[in-house]
Amino acid sequence: MAITDRFCPKCGQPSEREGLCSRCRAESVQWLSCDGRVQSVHCPACDARKVGSVWTDTGRDRESIAYDLVRSAVHIHPDVKQADVRIRIIDLTHNRSRAEVSVTGRLYGQRVEGSCETEIAWLKEQCDRCSRISGSYYEGVVQVRAEGRHPSPFEIQTAAAFADEAESALQTGGERLSFISDMTETRDGLDIVVGSQHIGLLIAQKVTAELGGRYTTHPKLVGEKNGKQLYRITYSVRLPRFQKRDVIRWKGRYAEVVQVEPHGLRVFDFAENAIRSVREDEVEKLVGNARQAEDAMVAYSDRDMIGIIDPVTSKTVESKANADYRPQAGQHVRILRDGDFIVILR
Ligand SMILES: [Zn+2]
Numbered sequence: 285m286a287i288t289d290r291f292c293p294k295c296g297q298p299s300e301r302e303g304l305c306s307r308c309r310a311e312s313v314q315w316l317s318c319d320g321r322v323q324s325v326h327c328p329a330c331d332a333r334k335v336g337s338v339w340t341d342t343g344r345d346r347e348s349i350a351y352d353l354v355r356s357a358v359h360i361h362p363d364v365k366q367a368d369v370r371i372r373i374i375d376l377t378h379n380r381s382r383a384e385v386s387v388t389g390r391l392y393g394q395r396v397e398g399s400c401e402t403e404i405a406w407l408k409e410q411c412d413r414c415s416r417i418s419g420s421y422y423e424g425v426v427q428v429r430a431e432g433r434h435p436s437p438f439e440i441q442t443a444a445a446f447a448d449e450a451e452s453a454l455q456t457g458g459e460r461l462s463f464i465s466d467m468t469e470t471r472d473g474l475d476i477v478v479g480s481q482h483i484g485l486l487i488a489q490k491v492t493a494e495l496g497g498r499y500t501t502h503p504k505l506v507g508e509k510n511g512k513q514l515y516r517i518t519y520s521v522r523l524p525r526f527q528k529r530d531v532i533r534w535k536g537r538y539a540e541v542v543q544v545e546p547h548g549l550r551v552f553d554f555a556e557n558a559i560r561s562v563r564e565d566e567v568e569k570l571v572g573n574a575r576q577a578e579d580a581m582v583a584y585s586d587r588d589m590i591g592i593i594d595p596v597t598s599k600t601v602e603s604k605a606n607a608d609y610r611p612q613a614g615q616h617v618r619i620l621r622d623g624d625f626i627v628i629l630r
């Protein structure tokens with residue numbers, strides 16, 4: 285072993301380098317510190333979190349938020365190697381927690397161990413979205429109406445479901461202000477009040493793509509904010525006069541609508557078992573919609589006639605048979621009524 289003339293000026297022990305020995309050096313460094321207080325701001329209504337000035341929906345629980353907050357408050361000297369940080373969180377009240385931090389590591393070849401404490405303040409603040417909703421702020425209304433009729437319960441339900449889907453998709457994608465603040469069934473249809481123009485447009489597009497019809501937009505200037513003009517937009521959705529699965533009478537025959545097209549209908553003609561195109565002005569009558577059909581039993585079936593037991597009166601009513609479709613006695617069928625006449629669906 286080489287004889288060294290280097291000694292630690294503090295403890296007098298041989299030092300492997302000029303100046304303090306490793307142990308004294310490690311002891312002289314303040315290698316661990318914790319901020320006394322950290323805070324988390326969240327919205328009591330929707331649990332969104334505010335970081336800086338930005339609100340986000342994290343979906344994270346209090347414990348994992350606390351852990352990250354405390355970790356960011358722990359400062360360890362960069363010369364410390366293999367640092368192992370342990371955090372224990374104790375909830376003192378609903379608004380306050382205490383974190384006990386203990387750290388071990390190696391500093392200049394010496395094992396070091398230290399601890400510190402941080403307090404977590406859980407602050408509540410109403411978020412941007414909730415304050416808009418509670419302040420009845422909105423940027424548009426989607427009005428779902430139908431041409432010459434009231435939208436059916438199916439159409440109302442479908443439109444409402446599309447609106448909900450659009451809201452969750454946008455919210456998941458981080459568009460916090462694309463919310464639905466109100467959805468009301470009115471005498472004329474469905475009104476969907478929306479927090480952003482983007483969600484209004486998406487709902488109008490989706491409803492018309494799936495249920496047919498078209499929409500028009502009607503902006504209205506409602507004021508000015510920071511030199512920017514503020515508009516509210518009404519998305520006026522007009523569903524077509526006929527909808528899928530409507531059963532119509534046309535040229536004395538019955539048919540079910542399979543597709544609504546811009547200038548007419550594609551229908552399944554019961555008498556001929558075939559798809560036909562029909563202009564809207566050729567339709568003599570809307571009999572009903574297959575979704576509202578009743579269940580009935582076939583009493584007998586012969587070459588020309590089918591006897592159906594009317595589920596309401598229990599009397600047997602005759603309906604014309606069709607060469608390609610002849611349900612047998614005892615079989616259940618779906619029916620709609622055209623006055624006294626019973627229409628058998630396929
Ligand atoms: Zn020393």
Ligand SMILES: [Zn+2]
Pocket residue numbers: 327328329330331332410411412413414415
């Ligand atoms: Zn909120």
